[in-house]
Amino acid sequence: MRVTEGGVEFEVADARDGASEGRGDDVFYNPTQELNRDLTVAVLRAYREREPRADSYLDAMTASGVRALRAANEGWDVTAADTDAEAVALARENAARNDLDVDVRERDANALMHDSTHDVIDLDPFGTPVPFADAAFSNARDLVCVTATDTAPLCGAHFESGVRSYSAVPRNTDYHPEMGLRILLSAMVRTAARYDTAARPICSHVSRHYARTYLELDGRATKADECIDELGHVYHCEDCLTRDHEYGLIADPPEACPACGSNRVVTAGPLWLGAIRESEFVARVASHVDDEMGEAARARRTLDTLETELDRPTHYDQHRLCKEWTRSAPAMDDFLAELRDAGFEASRAHYHGTAFKTDASVAEIREATTAGE
Numbered sequence: 001m002r003v004t005e006g007g008v009e010f011e012v013a014d015a016r017d018g019a020s021e022g023r024g025d026d027v028f029y030n031p032t033q034e035l036n037r038d039l040t041v042a043v044l045r046a047y048r049e050r051e052p053r054a055d056s057y058l059d060a061m062t063a064s065g066v067r068a069l070r071a072a073n074e075g076w077d078v079t080a081a082d083t084d085a086e087a088v089a090l091a092r093e094n095a096a097r098n099d100l101d102v103d104v105r106e107r108d109a110n111a112l113m114h115d116s117t118h119d120v121i122d123l124d125p126f127g128t129p130v131p132f133a134d135a136a137f138s139n140a141r142d143l144v145c146v147t148a149t150d151t152a153p154l155c156g157a158h159f160e161s162g163v164r165s166y167s168a169v170p171r172n173t174d175y176h177p178e179m180g181l182r183i184l185l186s187a188m189v190r191t192a193a194r195y196d197t198a199a200r201p202i203c204s205h206v207s208r209h210y211a212r213t214y215l216e217l218d219g220r221a222t223k224a225d226e227c228i229d230e231l232g233h234v235y236h237c238e239d240c241l242t243r244d245h246e247y248g249l250i251a252d253p254p255e256a257c258p259a260c261g262s263n264r265v266v267t268a269g270p271l272w273l274g275a276i277r278e279s280e281f282v283a284r285v286a287s288h289v290d291d292e293m294g295e296a297a298r299a300r301r302t303l304d305t306l307e308t309e310l311d312r313p314t315h316y317d318q319h320r321l322c323k324e325w326t327r328s329a330p331a332m333d334d335f336l337a338e339l340r341d342a343g344f345e346a347s348r349a350h351y352h353g354t355a356f357k358t359d360a361s362v363a364e365i366r367e368a369t370t371a372g373e
């Protein structure tokens with residue numbers, strides 16, 4: 001089947017409806033990840049302005065080669081790798097079809113990353129990126145881009161698997177997409193720190209069933225220490241949904257919920273508690289989304305919300321709260337306006353349409369918002 005994405009035309013192994021299983025004889029191509037790739041191109045454009053020296057890009061798991069081709073189309077010096085011979089052949093054909101110069105290797109991504117250095121390394125594996133993180137953070141110069149599709153372990157729905165993969169404790173809460181992203185960021189920051197490298201997210205989002213983050217590197221150990229200082233824990237009351245957070249690697253949870261007295265307070269962490277993006281960089285990324293991108297509208301919506309989202313480490317789900325209070329949910333803009341009128345900070349959060357952030361406690365949100373009652 002012939003597909004066009006962002007001005008690049010490429011072949012995928014078979015015609016199929018929706019996402020492929022991604023294994024077997026077919027080379028993986030998932031059309032629902034077009035948003036991920038559109039945003040990657042916009043980030044690469046914005047990053048070039050920030051770091052003009054950056055030139056080489058490794059698509060470490062390339063499959064059909066689509067991501068590598070789109071980066072090459074932007075003028076990056078691209079290497080692409082895959083262990084699947086069929087994928088490598090197809091990616092080479094796709095590069096030739098577009099007259100793009102991409103060095104496609106049939107190689108294990110870890111072996112290749114240990115052998116060579118690239119300004120930008122992009123990890124887009126099946127499931128968790130953890131097996132590739134050490135090689136990426138120890139061999140990239142400027143930026144590591146990471147996709148994780150194992151959302152159930154990340155958000156605590158598959159608890160043991162999450163603990164094993166990420167060496168952290170995830171909890172299944174009403175802010176599960178953000179829990180997953182912050183568990184992922186924590187693991188990436190700690191991995192980079194092992195190499196005296198700071199990895200700081202300059203853009204991150206959770207869309208559909210994956211988390212995606214772009215971490216800028218700094219090779220100074222003191223900067224890595226500063227990133228470690230932004231790790232900590234979230235204490236979450238499973239009864240009244242009150243949550244608190246505390247910086248530091250040693251957890252010190254309250255014995256009971258300070259709001260309702262319940263002893264069903266769970267601890268998650270170490271989590272990345274810092275900002276998940278740089279607002280100015282996100283605005284610059286948004287300026288590089290163009291109408292040739294198939295997911296331009298969603299990309300702009302995601303980036304606009306991300307740019308203005310409060311930096312607090314957990315969000316609320318408006319529908320969940322209103323259900324607890326047996327209220328119908330009002331329009332989100334009215335709801336946020338009521339919080340602001342009552343003197344609180346409030347913003348939408350990009351995770352989904354009913355996600356919002358505020359510095360108000362659960363009780364204060366209840367008190368401040370009457371709409372829908």
Ligand SMILES: C[S@@+](CC[C@H](N)C(=O)[O-])C[C@H]1O[C@@H](n2cnc3c(N)ncnc32)[C@H](O)[C@@H]1O
Pocket residue numbers: 028029030033037060061062063064065066067081082083084087107108109110124125126
């Ligand atoms: C999710 S797909 C990549 C999708 C692609 N980046 C895109 O945007 O369409 C994961 C790919 O990783 C490849 N892969 C799995 N293990 C690998 C390894 N150790 N080194 C390199 N590639 C690997 C698989 O063959 C598969 O093609």
